[in-house]
Amino acid sequence: MQATENAKYITIGRGKTNHIVVPTLSVTDLHARVTKVGNEYWLEDNNSSNGTYVNEFRILKRRLQPDDQVRIGNQPITYRRLIKAFSRNPDDYTREFAELEGVWNEYVALKAQLENRGISDQIADLAVGVPLIGLALGRLVGAERSARKRRELADLEAHMTQVYACPKCGTPFPLTRDSSYQMLMQRSINQKQGHCLAGCGAIWTI
Numbered sequence: 001m002q003a004t005e006n007a008k009y010i011t012i013g014r015g016k017t018n019h020i021v022v023p024t025l026s027v028t029d030l031h032a033r034v035t036k037v038g039n040e041y042w043l044e045d046n047n048s049s050n051g052t053y054v055n056e057f058r059i060l061k062r063r064l065q066p067d068d069q070v071r072i073g074n075q076p077i078t079y080r081r082l083i084k085a086f087s088r089n090p091d092d093y094t095r096e097f098a099e100l101e102g103v104w105n106e107y108v109a110l111k112a113q114l115e116n117r118g119i120s121d122q123i124a125d126l127a128v129g130v131p132l133i134g135l136a137l138g139r140l141v142g143a144e145r146s147a148r149k150r151r152e153l154a155d156l157e158a159h160m161t162q163v164y165a166c167p168k169c170g171t172p173f174p175l176t177r178d179s180s181y182q183m184l185m186q187r188s189i190n191q192k193q194g195h196c197l198a199g200c201g202a203i204w205t206i
């Protein structure tokens with residue numbers, strides 16, 4: 001008897017970290033999964049709102065046949081596409097790359113917070129600076145605060161070089177607008193594929 005192959009699975013849904021992303025409203029975040037058991041592929045609904053269908057029958061779990069018509073919510077998906085998702089290109093870092101969106105957005109928010117606090121510090125300094133002696137003190141406090149702000153910004157940037165990086169080789173993306181998540185994504189749409197600039201071969205296809 002042949003050894004049983006370990007069950008592997010892929011997920012289908014609207015969420016960006018699924019193996020097959022279907023960005024339409026009739027599809028739930030994590031809508032369904034296909035599990036490979038030996039040479040069989042089993043499609044399973046994940047308690048979705050709009051259902052999973054095989055040959056127009058709503059199913060909970062069903063073994064797939066190559067000529068089955070699969071529909072996820074309102075979205076038909078070919079058998080071939082479902083099966084292809086199992087043979088992931090080892091350089092395909094689409095899902096890992098998608099997770100960098102949250103990392104970038106958090107960075108932008110934290111940086112804005114640091115900079116806005118700078119403005120409220122200046123307003124506080126003006127209030128301190130009414131009497132002459134207070135003015136000198138205010139300047140001193142202000143200098144200390146801006147040094148602290150620079151330190152915090154440097155800490156934030158150091159942290160980002162660890163987490164905002166190519167998901168394969170770890171080369172950090174620069175923290176410029178030109179390398180914002182949205183720009184990296186836009187470039188990958190223009191070129192059909194995103195590539196790591198360090199040349200490690202990682203791609204994030206759309």
Ligand SMILES: [Zn+2]
Nearest residue numbers: 166169196200
């Ligand atoms: Zn890389």
